[in-house]
Amino acid sequence: MTAVKVFVPIDAAARSVGADEVAAAVQAEAKRLGVAIELIRTGSRGMFWLEPLVEVATAAGRVAYGPVTAADVPGLFAAGFLQGGKHPLLHGKTEELAFLKRQQRVTFARVGVVDPRSLRDYEAHGGLRGLRAALAMAPAQIVDEVMTSGLRGRGGAAFPAGIKWKTVAQQPPGQKYVVCNADEGDSGTYSDRMVIEGDPFLLIEGMLIAGLAVGADQGWIYLRSEYPDAEVALMAAIDMARREGLLGKSVLGSGRAFDLHLRRGAGAYICGEETAMLESLEGKRGMVRPKPPLPAIAGLFGKPSLIHNVMSLAAVPTIVEKGGAFHAGLGVGRSKGTLPFQLAGNVKHGGLVEVPFGMTLRELLYDFGGGTASGRPIKAVQVGGPLGAYLPPAKFDTPLDYEAFAQAGGMLGHGGIVVFDDTVDMKAMARYAMEFCAVESCGKCTPCRIGSTRGVEVIDQIAGPGPQVALLRDLCDTMTHASLCAMGGLTPMPVLSALDHFPEDFARGARARG
Amino acid sequence: MQPTADPGATPVPLTAAQRAAIDVAIAACRDLPGALLPLLHKLQEQLGYVPPASIPPIAKALGLSQADVHGVITFYHDFRTTPPGRHVVKLCRAEACQAMGCQRLEQHVQDRLGITFGQTSADGAVTLEAVYCLGNCALSPALLVDGRLQGRVSKERLDRVLDTCVHDGKEAQR
Ligand SMILES: Cc1cc2nc3c(=O)[nH]c(=O)nc-3n(C[C@H](O)[C@H](O)[C@H](O)COP(=O)(O)O)c2cc1C
Ligand code: SF4
Ligand code: FES
Numbered sequence: 001m002t003a004v005k006v007f008v009p010i011d012a013a014a015r016s017v018g019a020d021e022v023a024a025a026v027q028a029e030a031k032r033l034g035v036a037i038e039l040i041r042t043g044s045r046g047m048f049w050l051e052p053l054v055e056v057a058t059a060a061g062r063v064a065y066g067p068v069t070a071a072d073v074p075g076l077f078a079a080g081f082l083q084g085g086k087h088p089l090l091h092g093k094t095e096e097l098a099f100l101k102r103q104q105r106v107t108f109a110r111v112g113v114v115d116p117r118s119l120r121d122y123e124a125h126g127g128l129r130g131l132r133a134a135l136a137m138a139p140a141q142i143v144d145e146v147m148t149s150g151l152r153g154r155g156g157a158a159f160p161a162g163i164k165w166k167t168v169a170q171q172p173p174g175q176k177y178v179v180c181n182a183d184e185g186d187s188g189t190y191s192d193r194m195v196i197e198g199d200p201f202l203l204i205e206g207m208l209i210a211g212l213a214v215g216a217d218q219g220w221i222y223l224r225s226e227y228p229d230a231e232v233a234l235m236a237a238i239d240m241a242r243r244e245g246l247l248g249k250s251v252l253g254s255g256r257a258f259d260l261h262l263r264r265g266a267g268a269y270i271c272g273e274e275t276a277m278l279e280s281l282e283g284k285r286g287m288v289r290p291k292p293p294l295p296a297i298a299g300l301f302g303k304p305s306l307i308h309n310v311m312s313l314a315a316v317p318t319i320v321e322k323g324g325a326f327h328a329g330l331g332v333g334r335s336k337g338t339l340p341f342q343l344a345g346n347v348k349h350g351g352l353v354e355v356p357f358g359m360t361l362r363e364l365l366y367d368f369g370g371g372t373a374s375g376r377p378i379k380a381v382q383v384g385g386p387l388g389a390y391l392p393p394a395k396f397d398t399p400l401d402y403e404a405f406a407q408a409g410g411m412l413g414h415g416g417i418v419v420f421d422d423t424v425d426m427k428a429m430a431r432y433a434m435e436f437c438a439v440e441s442c443g444k445c446t447p448c449r450i451g452s453t454r455g456v457e458v459i460d461q462i463a464g465p466g467p468q469v470a471l472l473r474d475l476c477d478t479m480t481h482a483s484l485c486a487m488g489g490l491t492p493m494p495v496l497s498a499l500d501h502f503p504e505d506f507a508r509g510a511r512a513r514g
Numbered sequence: 515m516q517p518t519a520d521p522g523a524t525p526v527p528l529t530a531a532q533r534a535a536i537d538v539a540i541a542a543c544r545d546l547p548g549a550l551l552p553l554l555h556k557l558q559e560q561l562g563y564v565p566p567a568s569i570p571p572i573a574k575a576l577g578l579s580q581a582d583v584h585g586v587i588t589f590y591h592d593f594r595t596t597p598p599g600r601h602v603v604k605l606c607r608a609e610a611c612q613a614m615g616c617q618r619l620e621q622h623v624q625d626r627l628g629i630t631f632g633q634t635s636a637d638g639a640v641t642l643e644a645v646y647c648l649g650n651c652a653l654s655p656a657l658l659v660d661g662r663l664q665g666r667v668s669k670e671r672l673d674r675v676l677d678t679c680v681h682d683g684k685e686a687q688r
Contacts, residue, residue, distance in 0.1 A: 013650045016665035048652035187608035190649040225555075225592055226604075226648050228661050263548075264555055266590035269646060283548035284582075285589040301547065343652060345613030350652030373614070382609055386646075418610045418651065432612070436646065 003036040004082045005057035009112065011044035011197050012229035013190070018069060019052040025073035026054070033077060043198015045112035046352030047099050055094055058084040064094040099368060104330070105354045106338050107314045108191075111198035117236055119244050122201040128246075130317030134209045135254050137320075142213035143169050146316070148324025150336030155181055155272075155309030156385070156413045157486075158335075158402050164306060167296040168214040171304035176216040178207050179281070179300055179307045182223040182230075183265055183272035186385025188344035188416030192310035194352060196223070196230040199314075200237035201246075206313035208251060208258050209320055214306050217257045222277050224265040234262055269386075269440040273485050274307045276442055287442050288485045309414070311340060332358035335401035345418040346372045355400075361417075362396035369419065376421040380502065382429075384413025386436050387490035389497035390426065409497060411490075426502035431459045433494040441487060448488025451479045455495065464507045472499070525566035535560040536568050540575045549576055550586055554593055563594040591643075598641040599634040601679040604658040607631075607644050610651035619655055622669050626676060639680045 008023040009015075023039060030037045045053060050066035054076075063084040065076060072089060079087040091097055105111075114121045122128070134142050147162030168176060180203065184192040195202060207219040223231055238260050241247040249257050263281055265271050271280045275289035278300050299305025315337060319327045327337045335357035341364055343350045348370035355364075365371070365378065372378055380390045389410035391398070398408040405412050420429075434455035443449045455475055462468045476492035483489040499506055528536070535557060543553035553572060558564055564587055573580045587593045605623070607616055620630070623642055627635040631644040650656035653665030659675050667675075 012663050013653050013665060016650055016656065016663040017653055051653070184649060185647060187647045188610045188651045189647075190651055193649040226645060226658070228658075229663070230649075263552065265592075266551055266555070267592035267645070268590050280551065281548050283550035283576075283586070285585055345610040345651060345654060347652070386609060416610075416651070418613055420613045424613065429609070429612075432609070436608075440646070 003038040005038045005040060006082070007040050007042050007055040007057070007062070008052065009044045010041035010116070010229075010233075011051075011112075011194065012227070013048055014044050014051040014053070015229065017051050017067070021070040022052045022054060022068050022073065025070035029073050029077050035077075035082065037082065040115050041117075042114060043111040043116055043194060044352075045094065045100065046108065046194060047097070047349070048351045049349050050091070054081075056081055056084060060084065060093065062094045064091045064097065065089040066091065099349060099351065099353075102368070103354050104338055104356055106318055106330075107195065107202070107311065107340055108199075108352060108354045110202065111194055111352075114199065116198050116200055116233055117240070119201055119237075119240050119246065122199070126321075127201055127317075128205060128252075130319070130321040131205050131208055131252070134212050134320050135252065135256070139169060139213050139215065142209065142320060145320055145324040146213070149315075149319045149327035150324075150331075150334070151312065151315055151319060151327060152335070152402065153309060154311035154315070154339070154414060155274075156186075156387075156411075158412070161308065161312055164296050164308075165210070165213055167294070168216070168304050168306040171297060173215060175218075175301075175303045176214055177300045177303055177305040178210045178214065178216045178219040178313075179274075179278070179295075179305050180207060180219065180221040180310060180313055181272060181274060181277055181307060182221055182227075182310050183277060184224060184227070184310070184414070185269040185272040186388075186414050186416050188382065188418035189342050189385060189414045190344075191340040191342055191352060191415065193227055193230050195310060195314050196227070197233045200234050201241065202314050202317060203234075203310055204237060204241050204246065204260065206316040207260065208246070209316050210306055210308070210313060211258045212251075212256060214304075216306065217259070219258065219260045220281055220300060221260060221262050222265060222271070222281055223262060224272075225267055231262070231264060238262060269436075270442045270487055273487065275485075277307075278305070285442075287444050288487075290484065311414070330356040332356070332399065332401050333403055335403070339400070339412065339415050341400070341415045341417060343369045343417055343419070346374055346421045347419040348373050348375075357399075357401040359400050360397050361391070361400060364400065364417065365396060365419065372419060372421045374421045374423075376423065378419055379422040379424055380420045380426060380429075380498075382418045382420075382494065383416070384411040385416050386433060387411075387486060387493055388413050388416075389493050390429065390501060391497065392501040394501075409500075411493070426498040426505040427459065427462065430495045430498040430506075431456055433491055433498075434459060437487060437491040445482070445484045445488065447479045447482040448484070448491070451475055451483075451488065452491060455479075455491075459495075462506050465503075469499070469506065525569075528565060528567045532561060532565055532568065533571075536571055540572065544575050550578065550583065551590075554587065558593060562598050563596060566595055599638050600682060600684055601639060601660055602641045602643060602658075603675065603679070604643045604645040604648075605631075606646070606648050606650075606654070606656045608647040608651075610647070611655040614654040616655035618669065619657070619667060619672050622672055623676070626673075635680075637680065637685065639682070639685070640676065
């Protein structure tokens with residue numbers, strides 16, 4: 001009898017609720033019973049309320065059990081889970097689960113499915129097709145496909161990727177870099193982490209293609225220090241890619257060189273801002289650089305640099321393999337392709353939802369998220385990280401696309417959605433937004449450095465409408481218009497949206513926390 | 515905030531072991547482009563912190579001014595200039611964790627160990643640090659204990675974490 005394949009995630013979130021213990025228990029029980037299994041550690045499927053989620057490969061396909069504890073494991077074996085046997089934790093075929101079935105996974109097609117430590121598995125599931133296609137194309141052709149795709153940067157600013165590629169490609173030949181921004185500092189976001197841990201070769205392939213297109217033979221990845229598991233996964237993938245000739249002097253024997261450097265951040269949110277990140281990569285304080293010069297012209301170590309978020313680079317292999325038109329055919333308006341949304345905070349079914357742009361926020365929150373974890377009504381959601389707006393239920397019918405969100409007074413950013421129930425005090429959240437800005441400001445300009453601290457003080461003095469509210473609005477106005485970067489420039493977004501949508505929370509003095 | 519080194523004060527002299535750790539970090543990183551951050555990480559991995567007296571040898575090895583090195587150490591939240599406790603608990607205090615009541619965990623550490631962010635418990639077992647998102651926002655609240663991620667952290671779960679830190683078999687060595 002051949003060994004039955006059993007899949008247990010190695011994703012940091014799954015491990016944070018006991019996946020390693022479950023994996024060990026599965027091994028031990030199989031040994032005790034003398035049954036042959038092949039235990040494969042994968043990324044996470046992104047259904048975190050079911051983690052640790054254990055899958056078994058049956059004749060009918062993969063079936064899912066979860067959330068499994070180590071103590072459940074003997075019972076699962078007794079129930080014949082290796083044949084997909086019935087058990088209270090059985091959810092049926094993984095692909096048929098409503099949360100997954102309603103998604104259109106492009107970037108996340110392999111995450112949770114493959115062994116992230118196997119380049120062979122990556123290839124067996126369609127990996128490297130984009131790179132092979134790119135190696136047969138002229139650089140300008142690759143840039144054209146990215147142009148056609150309508151891909152916009154997934155790191156937050158949603159700038160058209162093709163324009164950046166063209167700019168870097170047009171710089172005179174010489175040292176150029178592809179720089180991957182894996183700082184993922186926004187609260188409520190984890191899609192970069194999931195890809196790095198669950199399908200790291202996808203990022204490597206995306207960076208390789210970018211290098212071919214713009215004429216860069218080096219890639220740099222700036223990974224936040226808060227992601228120790230991702231660092232291990234990425235280092236292992238880079239090592240394997242070097243051994244297998246994917247990275248190095250002659251990429252897949254093509255004669256074209258490309259190699260990667262992995263750098264760890266040091267716990268500064270502002271180093272996600274691209275110019276602060278460049279400073280940090282150069283070994284300096286993460287101070288924001290004035291623009292111009294654009295990093296595409298003078299970036300890392302003064303050289304032309306193509307800077308992208310992990311999700312942007314991870315979208316590239318499919319764009320090159322299937323053509324820019326495939327990507328452009330998904331989504332709505334000027335928001336093309338899919339966005340991996342991340343449901344977070346007080347949500348019943350928290351997890352990763354990759355869908356084309358255009359679904360409403362309400363569908364995401366209720367059809368996928370199932371409402372709050374606490375069972376109480378949703379009072380507010382913050383979309384787009386700590387610099388994003390707080391939206392009340394009245395705005396939940398806003399379609400998830402960049403322009404519609406801007407019109408509704410918000411931003412999609414990196415696609416993080418943090419849910420709060422009706423116990424949240426929005427004045428406290430506004431205060432926190434200012435406090436966060438004060439803690440994380442790089443200090444280069446006054447409106448942000450001083451304004452944020454002032455903002456905390458002013459909010460503390462608010463107890464109903466009056467001069468303090470006017471003062472707060474003035475302060476926000478100054479920060480919005482006079483800050484050098486979006487840290488100071490967008491902090492007013494959560495603050496003012498809280499004030500505008502939830503004035504009742506600003507009508508009383510400080511509330512006890514708890 | 516971390517207490518930071520006062521550049522004017524005379525730093526505590528380095529021990530032989532610290533000198534050796536600095537040499538290791540310098541040898542491993544000096545030839546890297548933009549070497550300072552990886553070097554500081556390498557040093558802190560070995561010692562748990564970056565001793566202020568390590569600034570002059572690092573500056574010399576990299577051809578930087580001491581002010582440059584000091585400026586980088588103080589800019590980044592990760593680098594400590596005082597020794598941490600035996601275990602470091604980094605509690606997430608960002609929005610998704612707030613939505614699931616991380617403030618209660620902060621209060622619980624305060625009640626149990628009498629420390630807040632940036633402080634070390636009197637028995638030297640635990641240093642508590644604030645962190646802003648660990649990428650575990652669908653299983654919030656979250657924390658990192660000695661680099662290991664924990665999710666859905668209830669008070670009970672936090673107590674188990676703190677118990678293993680406090681009763682780690684090294685209590686008596688103080
Ligand atoms: C305060 C601040 C923090 C940011 N943090 C991140 C981050 O963590 N990750 C990221 O990819 N982009 C972040 N950005 C956006 C980057 O500056 C930049 O736009 C992005 O990396 C470009 O890549 P993209 O075109 O693929 O989005 C941040 C911007 C600001 C102002
Ligand atoms: S807005 Fe804040 S973070 Fe941005 S450059 Fe100014 S001080 Fe630095
Ligand atoms: S906000 Fe705490 S883990 Fe993301």
